[in-house]
Amino acid sequence: MVAVRPGDVEATLSRLDPLRPVVLLFGPDSGLVRERARAYLAKAGEGSTDPFGLVRIDGDEIAGDPGRLVDEAGTIALFGGRRVISVRAGSKNIGPAVEALLGAALSDAVVVIEAGDLKRGMGLRALCEGSPRALAIACYADSDRDLSRLIDTMTMEAGIAIERDAKAELMGLLGGDRAASRGEVAKLLLYAAGERSITGAHVRAIVGDASSLALDEIADSALAGQSAEMAGAFAKATGEGMRPDIVLGAVGRAMQSLHAMRLGIEAGGSVERAIDGARPAIHFRRKPLIEKALRSWSAARLEKALLTLDDALLAARRNAGLGPAIAERALFQLAAGARRG
Numbered sequence: 001m002v003a004v005r006p007g008d009v010e011a012t013l014s015r016l017d018p019l020r021p022v023v024l025l026f027g028p029d030s031g032l033v034r035e036r037a038r039a040y041l042a043k044a045g046e047g048s049t050d051p052f053g054l055v056r057i058d059g060d061e062i063a064g065d066p067g068r069l070v071d072e073a074g075t076i077a078l079f080g081g082r083r084v085i086s087v088r089a090g091s092k093n094i095g096p097a098v099e100a101l102l103g104a105a106l107s108d109a110v111v112v113i114e115a116g117d118l119k120r121g122m123g124l125r126a127l128c129e130g131s132p133r134a135l136a137i138a139c140y141a142d143s144d145r146d147l148s149r150l151i152d153t154m155t156m157e158a159g160i161a162i163e164r165d166a167k168a169e170l171m172g173l174l175g176g177d178r179a180a181s182r183g184e185v186a187k188l189l190l191y192a193a194g195e196r197s198i199t200g201a202h203v204r205a206i207v208g209d210a211s212s213l214a215l216d217e218i219a220d221s222a223l224a225g226q227s228a229e230m231a232g233a234f235a236k237a238t239g240e241g242m243r244p245d246i247v248l249g250a251v252g253r254a255m256q257s258l259h260a261m262r263l264g265i266e267a268g269g270s271v272e273r274a275i276d277g278a279r280p281a282i283h284f285r286r287k288p289l290i291e292k293a294l295r296s297w298s299a300a301r302l303e304k305a306l307l308t309l310d311d312a313l314l315a316a317r318r319n320a321g322l323g324p325a326i327a328e329r330a331l332f333q334l335a336a337g338a339r340r341g
Contacts, residue, residue: 004137012135013040020135021073021106022098024128026115027139031179036139037114041086044110048081056086059113063092069101073109083109089116095124102131142178147171150178151185155198158189162198170203172283218247219254220286222331223293225338230331244327248313251331252306258293259302266299296341305337 004012013036023040025033045054055072062069072085087094094113101111118125128134142150151170155162162170170188174181184207191206192198214237221230237247261274271294275287282290297305312330316323 004135006138006140009036009137012137013043016044016110017135020133021109022102022111022113022128022131022134024113024115024124024134024136025139026118026125026136028117029139029141029178030116031177031182032139032142033114035178035182036137037086037112041084041110041112044082044084044112048084053081054084054086056088058090059087059094060090060092062087062097063090063094066097066100069094069097069111070104073101073106073111074104081108085109085111087111087113089113089124093123095127098124098127102127102133139178142174142181144171147174147181150174150181154182154185154189158193160189160192160195160198163200166198166200166203169200169283169285170207172285173203173207214242215247215250216254216283216286218331219251220289220293222251222334223254223258223297223338224289225292225296225335225341226289227332227335230335231328234328234331238324238327244323245313245316248309248316248327248330251334252309252313255302255306255309258290258297259299259306261294262297262299262302265294271295293338296338298341301337301341305334309334 025037025040027033041054057069057072069085069087073083075083098113113124113128115124120126125136128136148167148171151162151167170185174184188198188202188207192202195202214233217233218230218237221227221233234247238244257278261278264274264277265271271291274294275282275290309330312326316326319326
């Protein structure tokens, strides 16, 4: 069985293994699958002068013709050298084609297969993990270590430093998809071009979903009882065109999350454990306000406040012209309730 462990992936993909000409890259992080496939295909094609040396095949095309993949891999390159084949799995079953490929005698070929999230012990994943002629590499969302390496590499290549706090803040906004993460860092580098270093202000100005960050700031400030901060964030959000009912909906979801954490605390848990165990993980910048909110509210009081917020949300939707005033009033009431707690 040749299922590559996460810690061995980079070393494994840094060199070609002639005994394992078939490489399956799969997992929920499609951007990382694509990035690793491109890098490995480029390595396999190094030194080739054959313009037709790289063959790209759609998986659905070979699902009904299992022998085609073997034929393509066994074809001698027109100008000599290695035959390199890229296969992107689609909705149809390509298991028979890959099984035939693994049983064929390939002289000088590399086949890279890109797939989505595959279940362990089933289908294409089981086939490649169980073959001595294939490598099966899972591509999951980047860990903190992976993100740190990505940021360091890209900033170093761009010749610009990044402050420690800015890097920590940036890492908290990345990680769901490698391609998206790389794109956000590239956008940040372009924005900060000419500066001596990247600061937290640069990160907050350009990276990620700015509307999401604004909604977090409004919700966290209100639930922690910080009226002035909440009012400033609310004014900025609505001034940029954000609808008041969207704001109240986001605050309601934050309250539901806070309620779940508060129930755990009242069952005997600690505030720290509730925050550390939250899913999705809470960004480090938000933790102080959320901790304050957890200490300010009980589960019962949160339930009552949620009902009041729901009434305000309905009123804001029914009266668009009064929506900003209705939402702001509800948020001030929420902040006042936090201070009373």
